[in-house]
Amino acid sequence: MKIGIVCYPTFGGSGVVATELGLELSKRGHEIHFITYNQPVRLELLGNNVHYHEVNVPEYPLFHYQPYELALSSKLVDMVKLHKIEILHVHYAIPHAYAAYMAKKMLIEENIYVPIVTTLHGTDITLVGSHPFYKPAVTFSINKSDAVTAVSQSLKEDTLRLFDIKNEISVVPNFIDLSKYNHGFTDCQRAMMANDDEKIITHISNLREVKRVQDVISVFYNIQKEMPAKLMLVGEGPEREKLECRCKELGITDKVIFFGKSNEIDKILCFSDLFLLPSQTESFGLAALEAMASGVPVISSNTGGIPEVNVHGISGFLSNVGNVEDMTKNALHILSDDDRLQAFKSNARKESLKYDLHNIVPQYEVIYEDTLAKC
Numbered sequence: 001m002k003i004g005i006v007c008y009p010t011f012g013g014s015g016v017v018a019t020e021l022g023l024e025l026s027k028r029g030h031e032i033h034f035i036t037y038n039q040p041v042r043l044e045l046l047g048n049n050v051h052y053h054e055v056n057v058p059e060y061p062l063f064h065y066q067p068y069e070l071a072l073s074s075k076l077v078d079m080v081k082l083h084k085i086e087i088l089h090v091h092y093a094i095p096h097a098y099a100a101y102m103a104k105k106m107l108i109e110e111n112i113y114v115p116i117v118t119t120l121h122g123t124d125i126t127l128v129g130s131h132p133f134y135k136p137a138v139t140f141s142i143n144k145s146d147a148v149t150a151v152s153q154s155l156k157e158d159t160l161r162l163f164d165i166k167n168e169i170s171v172v173p174n175f176i177d178l179s180k181y182n183h184g185f186t187d188c189q190r191a192m193m194a195n196d197d198e199k200i201i202t203h204i205s206n207l208r209e210v211k212r213v214q215d216v217i218s219v220f221y222n223i224q225k226e227m228p229a230k231l232m233l234v235g236e237g238p239e240r241e242k243l244e245c246r247c248k249e250l251g252i253t254d255k256v257i258f259f260g261k262s263n264e265i266d267k268i269l270c271f272s273d274l275f276l277l278p279s280q281t282e283s284f285g286l287a288a289l290e291a292m293a294s295g296v297p298v299i300s301s302n303t304g305g306i307p308e309v310n311v312h313g314i315s316g317f318l319s320n321v322g323n324v325e326d327m328t329k330n331a332l333h334i335l336s337d338d339d340r341l342q343a344f345k346s347n348a349r350k351e352s353l354k355y356d357l358h359n360i361v362p363q364y365e366v367i368y369e370d371t372l373a374k375c
């Protein structure tokens with residue numbers, strides 16, 4: 001199949017999933033066209049089957065807001081015609097599903113029919129999409145998609161609760177390429193980060209308020225009072241300055257490493273002992289799955305789709321949002337006994353196996369085939 005993929009090319013989970021999906025589909029013989037405003041961060045290899053088409057939005061002083069949707073839908077029309085793209089798969093409803101629908105309508109005028117598969121990722125539904133300013137357009141574009149998928153059962157339920165949806169929503173969970181998380185200890189650079197007796201705690205996110213990174217700092221502060229430990233914070237975002245100030249106030253600056261954005265999270269996870277994800281809302285928690293694939297147990301909140309990924313008492317523990325005391329108790333329970341830590345590490349890796357891309361990507365292929373067959 002010739003598949004056009006629209007996504008955010010940034011470090012966010014939706015862009016990562018879309019990129020990994022495209023790369024795997026290309027290995028399975030499909031011709032993939034990424035259509036977005038920058039080369040996706042994990043798109044390192046452009047082979048014969050993988051193409052990237054940049055959407056340009058020329059600045060014009062009359063426009064207070066530059067019309068990205070318009071530029072994207074025009075680009076989609078051009079690329080569908082030029083490369084004979086058969087299906088468009090858009091990740092994150094806003095504004096991608098809307099722009100794809102406009103492209104589809106323009107193409108119908110030229111007797112070209114290209115169906116749209118929309119994948120909902122989380123904040124496009126729970127935070128941004130349900131805002132009254134966007135809600136009618138999001139409802140419309142979900143209902144006009146030829147197929148709709150959500151990355152967790154929880155996100156599907158949220159979508160049905162928050163919007164008036166007439167379309168069927170299939171749950172296709174996020175996935176990872178487990179082979180990338182299979183490091184032997186030879187690849188690990190633990191010694192550069194911490195002493196042998198120090199436990200390494202990690203958090204990876206875009207450091208936005210919804211991630212509750214202040215809770216990460218609080219849990220870590222409690223842990224390091226009980227045992228030697230270091231905190232690795234990976235990612236960039238609006239909360240960073242506040243977090244640095246908080247670490248200073250608590251006197252733990254020398255124990256907290258801010259990595260910024262990283263393309264090598266597997267290398268950081270491979271020397272981690274525990275992963276913290278105390279988010280306010282989380283449709284899936286791809287970062288938690290990436291940690292588990294590296295054999296890192298997860299202490300998380302029990303919000304949204306996280307309980308579908310992190311299994312309480314097996315791959316880690318779940319607590320109510322904001323319950324720092326419970327998260328601390330659970331973290332210390334895992335970290336304070338080496339045999340127990342090893343058992344949780346091995347369970348975390350085992351639980352991640354069901355999300356291997358070889359199990360999940362074929363589910364998208366079936367959706368594409370069914371959608372094309374219906375046209």
Ligand code: GMT
Nearest residue numbers: 012013014121122123282283284285286
């Ligand atoms: O907030 C983020 O983590 C970024 C956001 C995105 O769209 O890139 O992530 C959402 O999609 C990810 C991939 O499907 C999910 O793993 C995240 O849980 C989801 N984030 C939220 O729901 C807050």
